[in-house]
Amino acid sequence: MYRWCTDEVEPHDRFDFWREVRAKGLFGVTVELERERRADFFGEFSLCQLGGAGLVELKASHYTVERSMTDIADAPGDSLCVYQQLGSGAWFGGMRGSDFTIANGSFATSHTDQPYRAAPLGAGGFHLRILKIPVSGLSTQDKRMRELAPRTFVDPSLAPLLDACFADLGTVAAGDDGAADAVAHLALIERGILRPGSRLGQAALRTARLSLARRLIARHLQNPDMAPAMVADLLGVSVRHLHMLFETAAKSFSQTVTDERLNRSRRLMREAPDRLIADIATACGFDSLATYYRVFNTAYGMAPGDFRAQGPEGR
Known part of the structure; x- marks a missing residue:
């Protein structure tokens, strides 16, 4: 992970x-930025390599951006870009088709070598994330990818899947480009280049649904009645399909739920050393204190109180 911000440069040179x-x-x-506003400019970014x-x-204060034909000729990228807007929104224009705005939490795609202009709305x-995937490294090759002008996602069913995959990107190991491939293929499905029923399309959807299922588990962890039927319904798949998703993972659905509850309970014991263990068990979705003690002891060979007594040094 490489990080940089303008604090490393003298104020008058930052912009x-x-x-x-x-x-x-x-x-x-x-x-570009008006000269009178440059003294207050701030910008920072991080870069994480995920395979290729x-x-x-x-994050940066207000300015305008252009990727012109001259810029493209000077620095061709030949990559598929997937953008996730995190700030107050942005405007895109200057390309084929209509101008558009992208709201907080929304996604857009484009090929790097298509011209555009952009500016923040607020x-x-x-504030945005950009995943850039070289076209040459994609499993599917289609000349239409190089013609993708910037456009927001219009298929609402794909947005939560893409959001889950994007959230996972920051946690995958460097050199693991499986999550990046899934994002790229979801984007190509949305742009009509890849069929959802194709081998690559199905693989991307499986990866994304598994990612979203894990996030739904974490979101509803406190509910002791959380069951496969509930998560499957939220995910929009059958219970059988949900279990099939977890068959490809290292742990089953029930193992994933138990591990998440145990991990959260350990974190709460570290963060709130005076909180009652019974309250922690309830907050993590265990249906009784006895169940929590039994499951914790099976997993770690000790009672929750003994784990807490070790203090931070022993964990």
Whole structure:
């Protein structure tokens, strides 16, 4: 993981450095800002390599961005980009088709070598994640990928799946590009280039649904009545399909739920050393204190109170 922010540069040089070294050199774009506003400019980004793909999270104060034909000629990228808007929203324009805005939490896709202009909608500036996947590294090859002008996702059924996959990207090991491939293929499904029923489409949907299922488990962990039927219904699949998703994972549905509850209980004991263990058990979805003690002892060979007594040094 590589991180950088403008605090590493003298204040009077920050925007110029961002414009010439970071924006043009790293992202291949032209950025502009009124001279009187440059003294207050701030920008930061992180870059994580995921196999051949790169995940960037960028925050910056207000400025305008352009990826012109000159920029493309100077720094061709030949990659599929998937954007997740995290800030107050942004405007895109200057490409084929209509201009559009992208709201907080929404997604957009494009090929890197299509021109566009962009600006944040709010005074807070930019905040977004960008996953850039080289076209040459994708399992599917289609010339239409290089013609993808920026566009927001219009299929509402894919947005939560993509959101779950994006949330997982920051936790995967460097060199593991499986999650990045899933995001790329979901984007190609949304743009009509990849069929959902194809081998690659089905694999991407399985990966995304498993990711979302895990997040639904974490979201409803406190509910002692959480069962496969409940999660399957939230996911929009059958119970049989849900269990099939977990057959490809290291742990079954029930093992995943138990591990999540135990891990959360351990975290709560560290964060709130004076909180009653019975309250922690309830907060983690165990149906009784006796069940919590039994499951905890089976997993760790000790009672929750003994674990807590070890203190931070013994954990």
